[in-house]
Amino acid sequence: VSTFDDMVDREGLDAGDEARLRRVHDLLVQAGPPPDLPPSLEHPPTAPAEADLVQFPLLPRRRWTLGAVAAAALVVLAFGGGYLVGHAKTKATSFAAKRVLPMHGNNAVALLRLAPKDGAGNWPMELELNNLPTQPDPRAYYELWLTRNGKAIAPCGTFRVNARTTTVRLSVPYDFKRFDGWVVTRQAAGKHDPGPVVLTT
Amino acid sequence: MRLVTTDGELIERAATGDHSAFEDLYRRYARPVFGLALRRLGDRGRAEDAVQETFASIWRSAASYRPERGPGAPWLYAVARNAIVDRARSRGEIPSEIPDTAADAPGPSDRVEQGWVAWRVHRALEELTEREREVVALAYWSGLSQSEVAEFLSIPLGTVKTRTRAALAKLSEILGDDLQ
Numbered sequence A: 001v002s003t004f005d006d007m008v009d010r011e012g013l014d015a016g017d018e019a020r021l022r023r024v025h026d027l028l029v030q031a032g033p034p035p036d037l038p039p040s041l042e043h044p045p046t047a048p049a050e051a052d053l054v055q056f057p058l059l060p061r062r063r064w065t066l067g068a069v070a071a072a073a074l075v076v077l078a079f080g081g082g083y084l085v086g087h088a089k090t091k092a093t094s095f096a097a098k099r100v101l102p103m104h105g106n107n108a109v110a111l112l113r114l115a116p117k118d119g120a121g122n123w124p125m126e127l128e129l130n131n132l133p134t135q136p137d138p139r140a141y142y143e144l145w146l147t148r149n150g151k152a153i154a155p156c157g158t159f160r161v162n163a164r165t166t167t168v169r170l171s172v173p174y175d176f177k178r179f180d181g182w183v184v185t186r187q188a189a190g191k192h193d194p195g196p197v198v199l200t201t
Numbered sequence B: 001m002r003l004v005t006t007d008g009e010l011i012e013r014a015a016t017g018d019h020s021a022f023e024d025l026y027r028r029y030a031r032p033v034f035g036l037a038l039r040r041l042g043d044r045g046r047a048e049d050a051v052q053e054t055f056a057s058i059w060r061s062a063a064s065y066r067p068e069r070g071p072g073a074p075w076l077y078a079v080a081r082n083a084i085v086d087r088a089r090s091r092g093e094i095p096s097e098i099p100d101t102a103a104d105a106p107g108p109s110d111r112v113e114q115g116w117v118a119w120r121v122h123r124a125l126e127e128l129t130e131r132e133r134e135v136v137a138l139a140y141w142s143g144l145s146q147s148e149v150a151e152f153l154s155i156p157l158g159t160v161k162t163r164t165r166a167a168l169a170k171l172s173e174i175l176g177d178d179l180q
Helices: A015-031 A048-053 A063-079 A082-092 B009-017 B017-040 B044-064 B072-089 B110-125 B128-139 B146-152 B157-178
Strands: A099-104 A109-114 A123-130 A140-146 A151-160 A167-174 A180-186 A199-200
Touching: A015 B110, A015 B128, A015 B157, A048 A140, A048 B146, A099 A180, A099 A199, A099 B157, A123 A140, A151 A167, A151 A180, B009 B017, B009 B044, B009 B072, B017 B044, B017 B072, B017 B110, B044 B072, B072 B110, B110 B157, B128 B146
Parallel strands: none
Antiparallel strands: A099 A109, A109 A123, A123 A167, A140 A151, A140 A180, A180 A199
């Protein structure tokens, strides 16, 4: 980079102005060039509200559809259609879910609700479990995991159930795009590796 | 005196759902955010994702901005920093060189200071006219001498120097207290 004296016409500049311009010159040198924006970023988002949607694991569409239908059928069978309608109203005010994922297993179902990421970078989640067996062992528990290629990879929180319906709130800081689904595992006392899967998306 | 809408005013308007204010913020900050993300992540694809995430966060959390706590640029920097740190963490990296806040106090390293300086300068460049930006880019980052810039633009050398001075003066006005 040429020197300030080479680059700027200083005629008529008073000392104060020249000092400020020299400071700008130094900052430009220090900052370096701004990057070229890629085409994908040239225009502002036209519908920023859509960006509010949670980007959650990209399940294959067919698998997602089958899972949703299966889970919905199980929920209806277990609780009747009135449950869903009545319950949805109360839940809407208690947890600002942007996305709901059904989970299913043997006679058990769950709804995993995802809220937008908070200011600290955490994704609040609410997991409502129905018909999951209670644990006779007081030290046993269940654990929610994010999966990659179907394998439990990232722990999302542990919990116990003691009723036909149990609702727990969890929060994780992960980038969901790195994963492909969730599972709930049954964890024996003292075992920290993923146990048998009891619910899956 | 510059009669432009401040960043803080745009954030407050965006908090009320004003899309045009959000778009103005994007025009001012897309390049600084992308530059910061590129410097930290070193990957254009992930930097693009970080920019998208940053502006989604701005839209979501604009209501949390408190003008009495300071101007908009440091708040925007903090939001961008969080989005970029998220990206870095997703690859198991420890994002150490991006400061938690855009404090005026000297940073723990030259790299920290470098990021904040680039953020402010690149933001200020967005307010120059196309012609002013062109002469600054050629003079500072093209590797051309002033005579070569004059030849490239087909204008006299004196005009190059005059335009450079005018651009620096405008940047000085935009950067304001940041020059202290």
